[in-house]
Amino acid sequence: MRITSRYSLLALALLASPAFAQTLAGPALPRGTQTVLKVTSYADDGSEGTLRWALERNNANPGHNRIELRAIGTAPYVIKPTRELPPIKGPVVIENMDWARNGTYVAIDGAAYVIGPGTRACPGAVEGQYGTNVRTTTKPGLILRDTEAVEIRGLEISNFCIGILVNRASGNLIHDNRIVGNKGGAGIMVTADDGKGNATATTTLHNRILRNRFINNGDAMEMTRGAAFNLVADNFITSDDKDNEEPSQGLEILWGNDNVVVHNHWENLSDGVQLNWGNRNYISGNTFTGISSAVTLSGTGNIVDGNTMIGNRVAVSVRPQAEPGADAAPGRNRVTGPAVNTISANVMIDNGRDIRRCFAGGSCLPELKGAIIFNVPGLEHGKFIGNRGGGVEGDPSKLETICALDGPVQGCEPSPNHGQAAPTLLATLAGSAGGVGVRGQFVGIPDSLYRVELFANSKPGMTEAERYLGFIQVPVDAEGHASFVFPLASADAAKAANVTATVTTTDGATSPLSAPLKLRR
Template sequence: MIVTTVAALFAAASSANGYTLVVDKPDDDGAEHTLRWAILQSNARGGGGRIEIDPGADPQRPLVIQVNSLLPNITRPVVIEGKHRVAGEAPRVVVDGTRIVDDTTTASCPAENHVGSGPNVRSLQKPGLAVVDSGHIEISGLEIRHFCIGVLLLRSHDNHIHHNVVHDMVGAAGIMITGDDGTAAGGSTKGLSTNNVVERNVIYDTGDGGECTRGTTNTTYQYNVFFQSSPNTVSPRSQGVECAGEGNAGIRFLYNWFSGYSDGLQLNSANDVTVMGNIITNSTYGITAAGNGIVVKDNTISGNRMGVGLTGTSRATISQNRIFGNGQPIVSLPTSAGGTTDPASPVRLGIDLGIDGPTPNDPAGSCADGAPDCDTGPNELQNFPVLDAGSHWEANGTVTLRGTLASRPNATLTVEFFAGYARNVAVLGEGEIYLGAETVRTNAAGVATFTFVSHGSPFRDGTRGAFFTATAAAVFNTSSATSEFSAPLWLSR
């Protein structure tokens, strides 16, 4: 719905003036038909047209535009398109910053306060293309390389960045979306950085793949590929996408792929976030979050040190995911933000409330009224279910899981059930195959019993033994909060 709406707005903007500016020169002297000339012309005309960058007829020869200084900010609505893009191939239009950024050192990309440099400081420095205090701009079909930031959307709205390849940044991010107010302190704005769509881009070796910071709202990242090819690149492994600063809300991460980061997603400061259909792998932490109203659903989170970790007073629904094969001995570089640099860290769970290793259930008698589960923390440190020996797996494939859940008295909770071929690398339980869910209600003492039946083998491949786990989710102040995984129960048939 968002993409369709933004596309309609672009079409309306283009029809207002209807001009097309053709760029077919690699030079950066401001002459006619250079990219610098086209941006200046578009800004002067008030926008509403197109900049078409034509690499020519030879498919083996890209048009490489090496800029001599930063390009002008894009301040009026316009469509910027690299032409002759072939699906599955790199764009044939390249915007290159090697003449203004030394990509062998992060010192080329200093912080705004000149304390530190690189991807883990506040910086708006040296973007390849910058949309500033504007909106309704579409950028597609470009390879952007060797800047501090690939594309910067600063206090800008209703922009569409798609089908680009952004790589080898040594500064803040590949694609940065921010409401930064530009003051020395770097405060947040409200309602300026909103309704942006980033989709179908390939973003790699950029420190942070993306950022959504300082008042960014109603923004979607979908069908992108984010990866860090090596932990030893100049720009250290950092976040796939980082949301930091105040006022970030309504962010959606849909069907992206993240690999090789300290955190696939670091949602330090973001509320009402949807994370759905993504693949997150080969990272120290798959997802970290400290906000409320976070939904993590239908993702594959595998091969990381930790799957999903919550801190502070975060509230998150973690539902129907494939979380398995985590617990890997992956650590972040000391220069990374997030992750862990401690190889002895116990943070090797599929779901970790507190990012501090397994959290035991709060026992009966822990509350003033004698009930269990009164401890507080991320997701209220919700107790996990306990699967018992009455569970069994029949020869015909039917699985019956029985157990108990000790939680707040007279509470309604959702228990989800999972199967896995194995425990994770740290010999802890996770959930590779989602089996289904049951709604349970605790009694006055805070205890519920349950029996869940799944018909047909979970794996459909003749497997005769598996580990089974469960999670429990309660609602606190309208936000659902999911427990860690239960201890795994081995069953065979």
């Protein structure tokens, strides 16, 4: 995992610290002095020993208890709530003790509570809407609302509309769980929603989602409406089209800022990570495969750095930027300027596959596939092909236009990343000690400094970015022209059949990849 200077190792260590959550809510009693509330019955009648009883007892005096579950009797070990469970008040640890001993999960299953045909059983906040990708906080399994310092470990959470709802809650730790088949909102939804769809600041911070397995959820995770400074790390996220009605996002970040997403594995989704008007999020060291759009970017200041993206339709989709505004024309969004996002040092191989999985995301326009693609439409755009969510209106007159796709119509959105074109690689020059220099040129913002990154491919037919070779800084002259020679060591030159490059502006806007240049030695 590569960590750039943007987030220090100290900051990430603090986010991952087991003690960090308790500093937010005040200290809980030491473990040996807490009352242990043991779940000894899988019934849901509220009697002593049930999960419902344990949650209610804890909520009467939070910080003084821990809740312990165990595998009871013979498998399957399942609690089936018949109605909403009480929201959890922290500080408290809720732990299945058998998971740490032998990997056995105790399940909390919503099948007796969420009843109906597929995603239609999960209504949205807007009447007539349902399923994944519509605003909702309905029919959750475990609820963390207006609280802090809740830890959940070793459980399977399945068949709710939302597996775990973290709503206006901070400093919580959700780790080493299985999140399965939650198809209405998300497997884990972290949201600062005020209850009316508005974002709230400083209410949903420093939550950590670590080492969980997400299987066949609609959205595996969401961080929305003001969720900020949260950590998503070391999770495994998968789906299959047979058992998942809407295999949508691995992680959707909507109006969420400054979150860190590192060292996760994402596969078989519409989007791995989808950013919708989220700023300064950091996505690094992840692997993405079998996805329509591995990373989808809007917002600004986001960094996609050092990831491995193999066998997707698009590795990185960069979308135009628009944001709802009161001064917008009827049915339209106010354009607030192009998205500016950095795409650096990623491995991109064998993308461009014919994966047409577009549930509220992805890329299904025939011509939009490859490594780094600008102007991929989202749900707000008329050119989007795919499922916008159950019952969501798709009236073209109320949808956005993209200048590059729709033509220069009034109010169309400009290309993201300043529309920065890729560099042109022109020739290789013999260098000293068997090395070579790669000569190239590009057009950029006048009188500014650019970062040129070079990538190597091992086979002549490869056109993406198999191996990162480094970067150089190149100034652009007053007319907006720049030329460069990138020195390539003999060892790197010997392994490469061709090279590609990107350029990045000083404000962080990265171009698509250049056409490959065959190395001449």
